[in-house]
Amino acid sequence: MKICRYLLIVLWFIAFCACHEKEEQMQVYSELKDVHQLVLAEMTLNKVGTIDDMTWDKAKGFSQHMGAFVNKFKTGKRIGVYSYNTYLQAYVDLGELRTGDVEVDEENKFVKITLPTIHTRYIGRDLGIKEEHLRVTGLRSSITPQERAEVKEVMNRTLKAEVQGNTEFSRRLEMEAKNKAREFFTLLLKNRGYESEITFK
Amino acid sequence: MKKFIVIACVVLSVIGGALWWMESHKVSADTIPATIEDVKGMVKLCALEIHDDVPMKDSINGKWIFAKGRINGYITFDLEKMEYDVKGDTITVVLPPEKVEVYESTDKGAYRVYDAWDNTLFGKGELTTREENILKERMKRRFVDAVYSKGYVRRARATAVSTLSNLFTHLNGNVVIVDYYPGGYGVRGAENVKK
Numbered sequence: 245m246k247i248c249r250y251l252l253i254v255l256w257f258i259a260f261c262a263c264h265e266k267e268e269q270m271q272v273y274s275e276l277k278d279v280h281q282l283v284l285a286e287m288t289l290n291k292v293g294t295i296d297d298m299t300w301d302k303a304k305g306f307s308q309h310m311g312a313f314v315n316k317f318k319t320g321k322r323i324g325v326y327s328y329n330t331y332l333q334a335y336v337d338l339g340e341l342r343t344g345d346v347e348v349d350e351e352n353k354f355v356k357i358t359l360p361t362i363h364t365r366y367i368g369r370d371l372g373i374k375e376e377h378l379r380v381t382g383l384r385s386s387i388t389p390q391e392r393a394e395v396k397e398v399m400n401r402t403l404k405a406e407v408q409g410n411t412e413f414s415r416r417l418e419m420e421a422k423n424k425a426r427e428f429f430t431l432l433l434k435n436r437g438y439e440s441e442i443t444f445k
Numbered sequence: 446m447k448k449f450i451v452i453a454c455v456v457l458s459v460i461g462g463a464l465w466w467m468e469s470h471k472v473s474a475d476t477i478p479a480t481i482e483d484v485k486g487m488v489k490l491c492a493l494e495i496h497d498d499v500p501m502k503d504s505i506n507g508k509w510i511f512a513k514g515r516i517n518g519y520i521t522f523d524l525e526k527m528e529y530d531v532k533g534d535t536i537t538v539v540l541p542p543e544k545v546e547v548y549e550s551t552d553k554g555a556y557r558v559y560d561a562w563d564n565t566l567f568g569k570g571e572l573t574t575r576e577e578n579i580l581k582e583r584m585k586r587r588f589v590d591a592v593y594s595k596g597y598v599r600r601a602r603a604t605a606v607s608t609l610s611n612l613f614t615h616l617n618g619n620v621v622i623v624d625y626y627p628g629g630y631g632v633r634g635a636e637n638v639k640k
Contacts, residue, residue, distance in 0.1 A: 396556060
């Protein structure tokens with residue numbers, strides 16, 4: 245009877261562990277929208293990330309130290325270095341342009357345009373990932389696609405934090421966008437015989 | 446004896462649990478701070494945005510993958526390549542060829558691999574980075590084909606004509622926007638079209 249009780253406890257423990265496994269749900273997202281964006285500048289950011297064994301000096305907390313301890317007994321090395329590009333864009337929404345934003349002085353052949361505010365956004369990243377270095381030796385297993393997807397996710401998260409914490413990225417992008425807009429509209433209007441002044445909201 | 450079996454079961458369960466738990470902490474994923482590779486000015490009109498979760502079940506060299514990627518598609522027009530013709534006080538502007546730009550989204554969990562396996566005899570090979578990139582490139586081509594076949598390019602070109610007409614109306618011009626290829630120039634762009 246006592247043995248049955250112990251076995252029940254063991255079975256309950258196993259069932260409890262199994263229940264805590266994350267449920268895999270595939271949610272499908274789809275969106276299509278008409279936009280009126282005038283894209284004025286694009287920034288390419290490169291990010292490099294590595295997949296490596298947890299080592300004692302890198303480990304934080306008990307679990308990672310235990311992982312580093314287990315790695316000590318493994319034969320061989322397993323390291324992968326990957327990179328990919330992420331793209332940021334600066335644009336103005338032409339849907340926000342109002343009639344009063346363009347003042348035309350026919351007499352003096354002069355046009356003053358006040359363009360809408362410049363917005364910045366991530367347009368995306370490379371679909372693929374570049375393998376900069378790979379070394380798998382001894383009895384170690386190859387790096388899996390799942391691991392590469394995970395490292396890409398970590399790289400994406402840290403890149404976003406870096407961009408958010410450093411205004412230099414958006415400042416440079418906006419500056420480039422303003423210069424390009426001025427150059428484009430000035431030339432466009434000059435070809436039609438107008439002098440111009442381009443400003444932003 | 447029975448007591449011994451129970452104790453062994455408990456000990457093995459605990460060791461198994463501990464090993465499984467340690468497994469997830471054996472790999473470290475480090476990153477190096479991002480660098481700016483390029484900043485370039487451009488003038489292009491973006492007329493349509495497509496954000497889609499695209500499943501990918503495909504194989505190469507007998508190795509399979511089942512994954513899901515969130516794709517951002519943009520249909521754009523390079524306004525710096527815009528051709529125009531002045532006749533009297535009317536300017537005729539020709540809508541340039543469209544470009545379908547495809548990226549992987551930067552949303553959280555945008556690319557997720559559900560399963561990867563080797564279907565060859567005795568196959569234990571993992572999909573390499575090069576092979577995975579080839580499969581993703583195929584997915585990109587299928588996405589671009591779908592953009593054309595679903596009529597998204599036609600819709601984007603119509604939107605672009607309307608947006609440019611509005612812009613030039615604001616600029617007080619007598620401008621006519623002409624679209625010679627409302628269905629699109631095709632995946633190879635302008636060189637695909639005999640003038």
